[in-house]
Amino acid sequence: xxxxxxxxxxxxxxxxxxFNADACMNCGVCSAICPMGVDVEVRKLFRYVLxxxxxxxxxxxxxxxxxxxxxxxxxNCPAGVHIAENVRTLRHHIVLTTFGLGEG
Amino acid sequence: xxxxTGEVIGxxxxxxxxxxxxxxxxxxxxxxxTEGLGLPxxxxxxxxxxxxxxxxxxxxxxxxxxxxxxxxxxxxxxxLGRKVNRYVNVSAFMARPSAEERARYDQxxxxxxxxxxxxxxxxxxxxxxxxxxGALAYDLGLDEIVVEHAxxxxxxxxxxxxxxxxxxxxxxxxxLRSVYPKILKGYDIEVKxxxxxxxxxxxxxxxxxxxxxxxxxxxxxxxxxxRYEGVVDEPRELLAAAGVTIRDPEYTGRQxxxxxxxxESLYPIKAAANAANRVAxxxxxxxxCVTMCPMCFVNLSTAAGDTMxxxxxxxxxxxxxAS
Ligand code: SF4
Ligand code: SF4
Numbered sequence: 552x553x554x555x556x557x558x559x560x561x562x563x564x565x566x567x568x569x570f571n572a573d574a575c576m577n578c579g580v581c582s583a584i585c586p587m588g589v590d591v592e593v594r595k596l597f598r599y600v601l602x603x604x605x606x607x608x609x610x611x612x613x614x615x616x617x618x619x620x621x622x623x624x625x626x627n628c629p630a631g632v633h634i635a636e637n638v639r640t641l642r643h644h645i646v647l648t649t650f651g652l653g654e655g
Numbered sequence: 656x657x658x659x660t661g662e663v664i665g666x667x668x669x670x671x672x673x674x675x676x677x678x679x680x681x682x683x684x685x686x687x688x689t690e691g692l693g694l695p696x697x698x699x700x701x702x703x704x705x706x707x708x709x710x711x712x713x714x715x716x717x718x719x720x721x722x723x724x725x726x727x728x729x730x731x732x733x734x735l736g737r738k739v740n741r742y743v744n745v746s747a748f749m750a751r752p753s754a755e756e757r758a759r760y761d762q763x764x765x766x767x768x769x770x771x772x773x774x775x776x777x778x779x780x781x782x783x784x785x786x787x788x789g790a791l792a793y794d795l796g797l798d799e800i801v802v803e804h805a806x807x808x809x810x811x812x813x814x815x816x817x818x819x820x821x822x823x824x825x826x827x828x829x830x831l832r833s834v835y836p837k838i839l840k841g842y843d844i845e846v847k848x849x850x851x852x853x854x855x856x857x858x859x860x861x862x863x864x865x866x867x868x869x870x871x872x873x874x875x876x877x878x879x880x881x882r883y884e885g886v887v888d889e890p891r892e893l894l895a896a897a898g899v900t901i902r903d904p905e906y907t908g909r910q911x912x913x914x915x916x917x918x919e920s921l922y923p924i925k926a927a928a929n930a931a932n933r934v935a936x937x938x939x940x941x942x943x944c945v946t947m948c949p950m951c952f953v954n955l956s957t958a959a960g961d962t963m964x965x966x967x968x969x970x971x972x973x974x975x976x977a978s
Contacts (some may be wrong), residue, residue: 567837580709580762586912586913586915586932586933587918587925587929590658591761601875612660613660613922614915616918616921616922617918617921617922617925619878619913619915619917619918619929620689620878620917621878621882621912621913621917622878622882622883623878623882623910623912623913624909625882626882626909626910627910633974635797639794639796640796641794641796642794642795642796643796643798644796645796646664646795646796646797648659650661650664650665651661652661652665652668653663654706
């Protein structure tokens with residue numbers, strides 16, 4: 552299996568200085584408290600982004616769009632990760648790159 | 656078969672771009688609530704619905720149709736649907752709520768008009784220029800389309816001389832107050848929800864409610880009001896001063912549990928499962944529940960069936976303060 556890596560992915564996503572997946576320390580609070588349970592696993596998504604694993608991010612499309620953006624995780628995150636905005640930014644990326652939407 | 660996420664998002668985005676709303680509504684339906692209220696057109700301060708309450712009976716109809724048809728039906732036909740939808744408003748054929756259903760949701764902005772008048776607030780309305788805020792499209796990551804739409808909304812405010820907007824639901828509130836300033840240059844509109852306005856006017860302290868209510872009510876905080884906009888105390892103060900005994904469920908205030916509504920357009924079955932969990936938490940606290948977002952209302956009341964009763968907060972407040 553060939554791994555296609557985009558090392559600049561996290562920087563590309565940080566257009567407005569809000570995307571801060573790198574603040575995540577993988578403690579698991581978000582996973583434990585998420586009402587959508589195992590469906591979402593945002594910390595795994597953030598890890599893929601930081602490692603530049605773009606294919607894996609796209610393979611998680613249903614999970615990315617299953618997040619409620621409810622911020623229950625963010626309210627309890629000890630590291631101040633902008634979880635909901637990070638997920639929304641990943642959606643925007645998928646909307647442009649996978650679905651070819653955006654400009655209409 | 657999973658829902659064709661990209662196609663559904665495409666239809667919602669096309670609708671916002673071409674028809675100014677993720678689910679376009681006839682103007683007559685969108686402005687029906689204003690009839691007989693004598694609200695001035697525009698002005699410095701306006702009450703803004705963002706069409707949220709008017710849209711709910713249509714969303715309800717679509718979601719029921721989607722669940723009934725099953726994911727596989729959507730998988731087969733949504734691709735065709737998007738092409739056709741560019742020319743014909745497909746969603747208008749899929750959901751046709753009755754006049755009674757529409758009137759039930761129109762009651763909320765009407766209640767708010769009476770409450771604000773009671774509080775001595777001077778305000779107008781934008782009628783056919785009261786546009787959808789773009790909330791769902793923004794959540795789905797359709798940023799470019801939302802920016803173009805937000806410019807149209809801002810242009811309306813400028814044309815009508817609007818400086819302050821009073822909102823009703825949490826989604827319109829956060830779009831107009833927290834998102835637009837980030838995505839639009841020169842946007843300086845003051846935005847407050849009517850709950851904040853009433854609390855500021857002192858309705859949350861005793862002595863303003865001519866008709867005291869009674870009974871226990873479990874409160875369901877909206878995630879967007881509580882965690883995005885910090886609106887937690889105002890609804891409690893207003894309800895308590897109205898005589899209602901508030902019961903907090905497990906997960907409440909800033910730790911509230913989402914109703915599931917935000918994923919309803921893409922994954923209605925997951926949304927329903929989440930709503931069922933929340934209903935169990937609420938029911939354990941009291942059989943009557945107060946909501947402050949139309950999406951919470953429709954999701955939770957659908958999940959609860961006849962095991963609980965739900966009422967929008969404006970209904971309680973109008974009964975106590977402005978009946
Ligand atoms: S709670 Fe915050 S720091 Fe912990 S894993 Fe989740 S995002 Fe990372
Ligand atoms: S925003 Fe809500 S649904 Fe999304 S990961 Fe956080 S807790 Fe889960």
